[in-house]
Amino acid sequence: MAHARPIATTRSATGIPTGRLAVWWVLASEVVIFGGLLGSYLMHRLGHPEWADAAAHTQTWIGAVNTFVLLTSSFTAVLGHQAAEKGDGKTAAKYLVLTMGGAATFLIIKSYEWTNEILHGYTITANTFWSFYYTAAGLHALHVIAGAIIMGFVAFDAYRGRELHRVELIGIYWHFVDVVWIFLFPLLYIAK
Amino acid sequence: MSEHQDGHHVNYRNVYLILVVLFLVSVAGPELGIRWLTLVTAFGIAIVKANLVIQNFMHLKWEKRLMKWMLTTSLILMFLMVAGVSPDVLNHEGRNWENLAAQAAVERGVEGEGEGGEVAAEEVVAEAGFNAAQTFNLVCATCHGTSGAGDGPAGVLLDPRPASFTDPAFWETRDMDRIRAVIRDGAASVGGSSLMVAWGASFSEEEIGALADHVASFRPPE
Amino acid sequence: MADTAVEVHHGHHAHGDHDHGPSGILKYIWSTDHKIIAMQYLFTGMFMGVIGAFMAYVFRMQLAFPGISVPGYGQVSPGEYNALITNHGTIMIFWVAMPVLIAAFGNFLIPLMIGADDMVFPRINRLSYQVFLLSAIVLLVSLFVEGGGFGGAWTAYPPLSAVGEYNQTDLGSTLWLVAVALEFVAFLLGGINFITTLMNSRAPGMRAYDIPLVLWLIVIASILFMLSVGPLIAGAIMLLFDQTIGTGFYDPARGGDPILWQHLFWFFGHPEVYVVLLPAIGITIDVIATFARKKVFGYKLMLYTTVATGVLSFFVWAHHQFIAGIDPRMANVFTVTTLLISVPIAELCFVIIATLYGGSIRLTTPMLWALAFMAEFLIGGVTGIFLGASGSDIYFHDTYFVLAHFHYTFFPIAIIGTFAAFTYWFPKMFGKMMNETLGKIHFWGTIIPFNVIFIPLFVLGMGGQHRRIYNFEHFPEIATAAHFQLRQIATIALLVMLAFQLVFFYNCIMSWLKGPKAGKNPWKANTLEWTAESPPPHGNWPEGLPSVYRGPYEYGHPDREEDYWPQHLPG
Numbered sequence: 001m002a003h004a005r006p007i008a009t010t011r012s013a014t015g016i017p018t019g020r021l022a023v024w025w026v027l028a029s030e031v032v033i034f035g036g037l038l039g040s041y042l043m044h045r046l047g048h049p050e051w052a053d054a055a056a057h058t059q060t061w062i063g064a065v066n067t068f069v070l071l072t073s074s075f076t077a078v079l080g081h082q083a084a085e086k087g088d089g090k091t092a093a094k095y096l097v098l099t100m101g102g103a104a105t106f107l108i109i110k111s112y113e114w115t116n117e118i119l120h121g122y123t124i125t126a127n128t129f130w131s132f133y134y135t136a137a138g139l140h141a142l143h144v145i146a147g148a149i150i151m152g153f154v155a156f157d158a159y160r161g162r163e164l165h166r167v168e169l170i171g172i173y174w175h176f177v178d179v180v181w182i183f184l185f186p187l188l189y190i191a192k
Numbered sequence: 193m194s195e196h197q198d199g200h201h202v203n204y205r206n207v208y209l210i211l212v213v214l215f216l217v218s219v220a221g222p223e224l225g226i227r228w229l230t231l232v233t234a235f236g237i238a239i240v241k242a243n244l245v246i247q248n249f250m251h252l253k254w255e256k257r258l259m260k261w262m263l264t265t266s267l268i269l270m271f272l273m274v275a276g277v278s279p280d281v282l283n284h285e286g287r288n289w290e291n292l293a294a295q296a297a298v299e300r301g302v303e304g305e306g307e308g309g310e311v312a313a314e315e316v317v318a319e320a321g322f323n324a325a326q327t328f329n330l331v332c333a334t335c336h337g338t339s340g341a342g343d344g345p346a347g348v349l350l351d352p353r354p355a356s357f358t359d360p361a362f363w364e365t366r367d368m369d370r371i372r373a374v375i376r377d378g379a380a381s382v383g384g385s386s387l388m389v390a391w392g393a394s395f396s397e398e399e400i401g402a403l404a405d406h407v408a409s410f411r412p413p414e
Numbered sequence: 415m416a417d418t419a420v421e422v423h424h425g426h427h428a429h430g431d432h433d434h435g436p437s438g439i440l441k442y443i444w445s446t447d448h449k450i451i452a453m454q455y456l457f458t459g460m461f462m463g464v465i466g467a468f469m470a471y472v473f474r475m476q477l478a479f480p481g482i483s484v485p486g487y488g489q490v491s492p493g494e495y496n497a498l499i500t501n502h503g504t505i506m507i508f509w510v511a512m513p514v515l516i517a518a519f520g521n522f523l524i525p526l527m528i529g530a531d532d533m534v535f536p537r538i539n540r541l542s543y544q545v546f547l548l549s550a551i552v553l554l555v556s557l558f559v560e561g562g563g564f565g566g567a568w569t570a571y572p573p574l575s576a577v578g579e580y581n582q583t584d585l586g587s588t589l590w591l592v593a594v595a596l597e598f599v600a601f602l603l604g605g606i607n608f609i610t611t612l613m614n615s616r617a618p619g620m621r622a623y624d625i626p627l628v629l630w631l632i633v634i635a636s637i638l639f640m641l642s643v644g645p646l647i648a649g650a651i652m653l654l655f656d657q658t659i660g661t662g663f664y665d666p667a668r669g670g671d672p673i674l675w676q677h678l679f680w681f682f683g684h685p686e687v688y689v690v691l692l693p694a695i696g697i698t699i700d701v702i703a704t705f706a707r708k709k710v711f712g713y714k715l716m717l718y719t720t721v722a723t724g725v726l727s728f729f730v731w732a733h734h735q736f737i738a739g740i741d742p743r744m745a746n747v748f749t750v751t752t753l754l755i756s757v758p759i760a761e762l763c764f765v766i767i768a769t770l771y772g773g774s775i776r777l778t779t780p781m782l783w784a785l786a787f788m789a790e791f792l793i794g795g796v797t798g799i800f801l802g803a804s805g806s807d808i809y810f811h812d813t814y815f816v817l818a819h820f821h822y823t824f825f826p827i828a829i830i831g832t833f834a835a836f837t838y839w840f841p842k843m844f845g846k847m848m849n850e851t852l853g854k855i856h857f858w859g860t861i862i863p864f865n866v867i868f869i870p871l872f873v874l875g876m877g878g879q880h881r882r883i884y885n886f887e888h889f890p891e892i893a894t895a896a897h898f899q900l901r902q903i904a905t906i907a908l909l910v911m912l913a914f915q916l917v918f919f920y921n922c923i924m925s926w927l928k929g930p931k932a933g934k935n936p937w938k939a940n941t942l943e944w945t946a947e948s949p950p951p952h953g954n955w956p957e958g959l960p961s962v963y964r965g966p967y968e969y970g971h972p973d974r975e976e977d978y979w980p981q982h983l984p985g
Contacts, residue, residue: 007959008530008615016256018534022610024259025640028266029602032644035270036681040648040674043274043281048669050298064219071215071241075208078249082204124661128669131661135651175249179242186234190222266641269728273645276732277677279741293666349888378579386493386582393579 023169027176030143034180037139038187041132045187054129055188057122062113063189066106067181073102074178077171084158084167092167093159096151099174103148110141133188140184143177207248214241324402331391332403340410352385357410371404446536447952451543452522453843458550459513462505465554467912469502473884478898478905480885493582495884496565501557503568504590507690508597509550511828515693516639517546517601519835520608520632522843526943527626529617529960529982531953533607542603549596556589564590567882569679572664572672576656588657595650598643605636617942617982620962623713624981626941627966630717631696635689638724642685649678676738680731687823688727692720694831695762698784700966701838702766704939705781706773707977709967712765719765723758730755736804737811745804752802759795763788774970774977778937779853783834786861787826794822797872812882815875818868825864833860833918840925841932845948848929852921859914866907870900940980941966 009018016024045051080095114134124134147170154170157163214237221233247253252260284291284298329338335347335354342356355362373382376397378390395403442450468486475482476490483489490498521539525532533539557563564587566575575591578584612633616625652663653675662668664675703710710716732740732748766788775781797819800806810816833856840848879892886901887893935944942962946954960982968979 006530006532006534006536008525008532008611009534011530011615013616013620014256014258014613016259016614018610018614021259021614022535022606024255024262025606025609028262029606029640029644031263031266032269032641033647034644035267036273036645036678037648037651039270039274039277039645040281040652040678043278043674044669044671046278047282047284047671048298050300051669060219060222064215067215068212071208071211074245074249075204075211078204124655125659128662131652131655131663135655135661139648139651172250175245179245182238182242182245186218186238190218190234191231266644269641270645272728273677273681276681276744277674279744280673280677280739281671283741291666291671297667297669389582390579393577 017165019165019169020172023172026173030176030180034136034139037136038183041136041187044128044132048128051127051129054122054127055133057117057120058133058189059113059116060189062109063185066109066113067185069102069106069109070178070181073099073106074175076102077174080158081168081171084164087164089158089161089164092164093155096155096158096167096170100148100151100155103144103151106144107141110137136184137188140177140180143180147174147177202248204249207244211241211244214244322399322402324399324406327395327399328403328406340407350387352387354388357407358412360412363411368404368408371407372400375400375403444540446532446540448521448525448533448536448539449843449950451539452518452520454543455513455521455546456518458547459510459518462509462550463514466502466505466510467915469498469505471908471912473498473502474905474908476884477886478902480887490884492884493562493565496567496882497557497563497583497586499882500565500567501553501563501590504594505553506824506828507568507686508594509553511690511824512597512601513546514832515690515697515828515835516608516632516635517542517604519628519693519697519839520604520636522839523943524608524611524629524632525615526842526946526950526954527629527941527966528612528615528620529942529955529962530611530615531955531959534611534615535607538603539607542600542607545596545603546600549593549600552589552596553593556586556593559585559589561586569683570653570675571679572653572656572675576653576664578657584657588654591650591654591657595647595654598647598650601636601639602643605640608636609633609640616962617959618961620981623717624962624965626696626700627710627713627716628693628696628700631692631699631720634720634724635692638685638692638727639689642682642689642728645678646682649675673735673738673740676735677732680734681728683734684731685724685727687820688724690827691823692724694787694827694834695720697831697835697838698787699766699769700941701780701784701834702769703967703969704838704937705776705778705784706770707776707969708769708773709969710765711768711771713965713967716762716765719758719761723755723762726751726755726758730802733802733804733807736807749802749804753799756795756799756802763792763795778837779848779850779857780834780838782854782857783830783837786857787830787834790822790830790861790864791826794819794824794826797822810875812880813875814871814879814881817881818871818875821868821871825868829860829864833857838937839943840922841936842943842946842948842950844926845932846925846929847932847936848925849921852917852924856914856917856921859917860911863907863911863914867904867911870904874900935980938976938978940968940978942981945980945982 012018014021045055076095076098080092080099083089083091083095117130122130124131151170151174154163154166158167218233218237218241221237222230224230252263284295328336333344335342335344335350336357337343337347337354340357342354342359344354347354370382374384374388375395376390376392378386379388380386381390392400442454445451472484472487472490473495475484476495481489521533524530561583564570564575564581564583566581566583566587570587570591574580575587578587581587612625612629652661655661656663656665656670663670664672666672699710699716729751730748732744733752736745736748797815801810801816801819837848837853840846874892874897877892877897879886879897880889883889886897932948934946934948937944942960943950945960961984962981963984964979964981966981968974968981970977971979
């Protein structure tokens with residue numbers, strides 16, 4: 001990292017540290033992206049009661065397990081933040097790695113779930129319900145992957161005692177990913 | 193550079209346990225099979241869980257008011273969007289209009305076997321009984337004319353003019369295969385004008401055959 | 415004092431510049447310096463502007479002289495015509511107006527005007543440009559693939575845009591969509607930088623109301639963009655899937671709805687026009703304050719009015735869909751909100767006029783551009799009333815009246831606003847003064863032809879001439895000699911206007927090479943950028959970052975001998 005940090009980055013006229021301020025703005029834009037997609041789905045679903053037949057085939061138990069996995073990974077993420085606040089980089093990194101493990105578990109379970117569904121003929125083009133299902137859950141999964149990758153870099157630095165404030169930042173992003181799933185789960189799996 | 197946010201000591205483990213309990217309730221609720229209860233537990237609990245995560249794990253509770261306003265604004269915008277768009281997307285009919293295709297899709301789905309797979313649009317039309325003459329008048333006659341003479345209202349403006357199926361000269365160089373090919377892939381595919389577009393995406397092979405037969409019905413007797 | 419320690423630290427850095435990466439030409443490609451990134455956006459935007467202008471030249475020639483072999487292009491087929499008008503619009507909005515007004519001037523001005531040494535995230539800044547450049551390349555490639563460029567209008571309504579058999583540009587339409595999506599990502603990344611930098615990195619002493627209005631407006635525009643683009647990104651993903659893998663998001667027979675796309679598009683599309691408008695207004699205010707030597711009349715009024723406009727802009731989108739088959743009850747609502755939004759904009763105009771009143775006006779080239787912005791945008795704005803009222807819109811929708819209206823708004827925004835900013839900040843960016851005479855020749859050579867192009871189009875629109883038609887000879891009622899004369903007048907005026915742009919390019923190059931040195935503050939302005947060297951070095955103020963003691967518009971202060979009072983001077 002040969003790059004000098006500008007003085008601009010260290011200032012804080014609002015009282016919120018720059019990095020955290022930026023993450024909140026990222027989340028604001030993500031809210032409208034997912035909001036647009038989920039809002040579109042909701043409107044279509046309400047206008048198409050016959051999709052209930054298609055939706056009956058989403059696997060609620062697998063979705064529930066994944067919900068639990070993400071909830072737990074949020075817990076480990078915030079424990080990582082707690083450790084980082086105390087300056088304990090190694091513990092923070094450990095918790096971040098656990099969170100990444102949660103992400104990996106989530107993705108593996110989802111791969112199994114989707115493979116199952118595709119083999120049964122519920123593909124993305126089978127029915128517009130399934131189109132929404134794969135698109136929404138897929139966009140979410142992309143965010144899980146991206147988050148896990150960034151978390152890896154943060155954990156790497158944290159283990160060496162560097163840039164500990166980033167643990168909180170990637171944590172905030174991670175909790176958001178969890179919150180999106182908290183709404184996706186009832187939308188796609190429960191209130192079908 | 194993480195500030196030590198004193199004055200708030202969240203017991204993260206307790207929050208997590210509450211979240212798990214709520215999660216179990218939200219999964220158990222639907223099992224009771226009461227629809228309104230399902231919706232309340234599913235979405236109501238989702239809101240509560242999300243709130244717990246946002247306030248406690250993301251520390252929004254202790255964040256500057258500015259950011260709370262900002263995030264609330266983006267959420268409100270989403271409600272605004274859904275409110276503004278719903279009257280169009282949710283309705284399939286109004287005072288002077290009907291969305292026939294959507295209504296047909298709903299009926300198909302409701303009557304369907306419940307397998308969750310799609311009944312293709314082409315099959316639907318086949319079920320309803322494809323009427324080649326009606327389709328020709330709706331789709332083709334604008335250019336080719338209802339009598340197939342190439343004199344449809346839109347056709348007069350085109351260059352080259354649309355083919356006239358009542359002209360014997362037309363039939364000297366066409367056979368049924370070529371007519372079906374032109375309907376399916378467009379005239380450009382056989383070296384003709386790109387003004388006759390491809391319709392293969394809209395009609396099945398049987399329907400194209402029926403349309404070609406209808407075109408042939410305009411052929412003048414020998 | 416923390417400031418001193420910071421200054422010393424920074425001075426130490428400036429001495430041994432070893433951590434600033436490669437040198438030579440690579441320095442420009444890999445630089446994270448906000449001024450270099452600004453230049454990259456500026457030149458890419460201007461290059462794309464030339465391409466967009468060329469497209470306009472070609473299709474206007476076809477309209478005025480149907481069937482002609484256009485010099486430099488050849489004959490225009492109907493499909494090519496559609497691709498030209500589609501990409502003209504798309505390029506001018508996404509690859510000219512936004513990068514130049516927001517990304518280029520935002521990048522250049524924000525750190526300089528708030529007294530910072532760079533943006534808060536220089537590497538994300540660089541990434542945003544790289545993504546942007548990629549998007550431009552993808553867009554240009556889409557024009558040359560098999561089938562040609564996408565021709566379904568910049569609004570890309572399905573099913574035309576979703577089904578390759580309909581639009582006949584299978585690959586082109588997908589590449590177009592991908593290019594637009596990439597551009598959105600680039601501006602999301604850039605926007606976060608701008609917002610965070612303005613919020614956090616201001617000089618000591620610079621309170622919220624000491625920020626120059628141009629920066630406020632650029633950042634509010636970034637916020638508007640960020641909050642409105644989300645649903646369209648979702649919609650674009652759905653359209654992409656419809657195009658490539660055969661989903662039915664917008665196909666009613668498959669349970670989708672094409673009107674959904676329209677709503678998602680315009681929910682973004684309307685705030686988008688304010689996204690580009692606000693920076694142009696901001697530039698206009700700052701230029702006018704400097705050359706009227708007068709405080710802005712009602713700084714807070716302008717700020718709150720702008721915020722109100724931004725909020726209201728989210729409530730008007732369906733006025734683009736009045737005859738698309740939307741629920742008529744919604745049309746009522748949107749008529750009211752659309753007419754309402756003209757009120758804050760009118761108020762902004764009045765505040766600017768009040769700023770001019772009693773000022774000591776110097777008609778320099780930037781000032782001429784700023785004044786022209788007001789006059790031309792006013793015409794654009796009032797013609798919008800006819801379109802916002804759903805009753806009259808039933809007639810006007812999709813006619814050239816709409817087209818003339820939005821060119822009377824977009825042209826002031828994207829072109830006049832750019833020239834105002836460029837001629838004003840050229841001395842700071844390049845260290846030389848532009849030639850005033852050439853500047854004025856270019857100004858009149860642009861403004862007069864501009865009006866001669868679009869006033870005939872209002873007339874033609876009122877006469878019922880429809881948009882997106884490649885040859886009006888096919889419509890006998892509007893194919894008379896008189897009609898064609900109007901089209902030809904408009905086209906010839908375009909040729910004249912394009913010719914005068916050569917004066918601008920000549921002026922730029924000669925001034926850069928041989929113009930008189932500009933010094934730090936040739937316009938005797940108050941804001942912080944005029945205290946740095948021209949052009950500013952890396953880090954902007956190697957000798958130490960400034961602090962701020964007053965607002966940005968202290969012109970003509972009674973206690974001062976000079977008629978200006980720079981922000982950074984103590985006491």
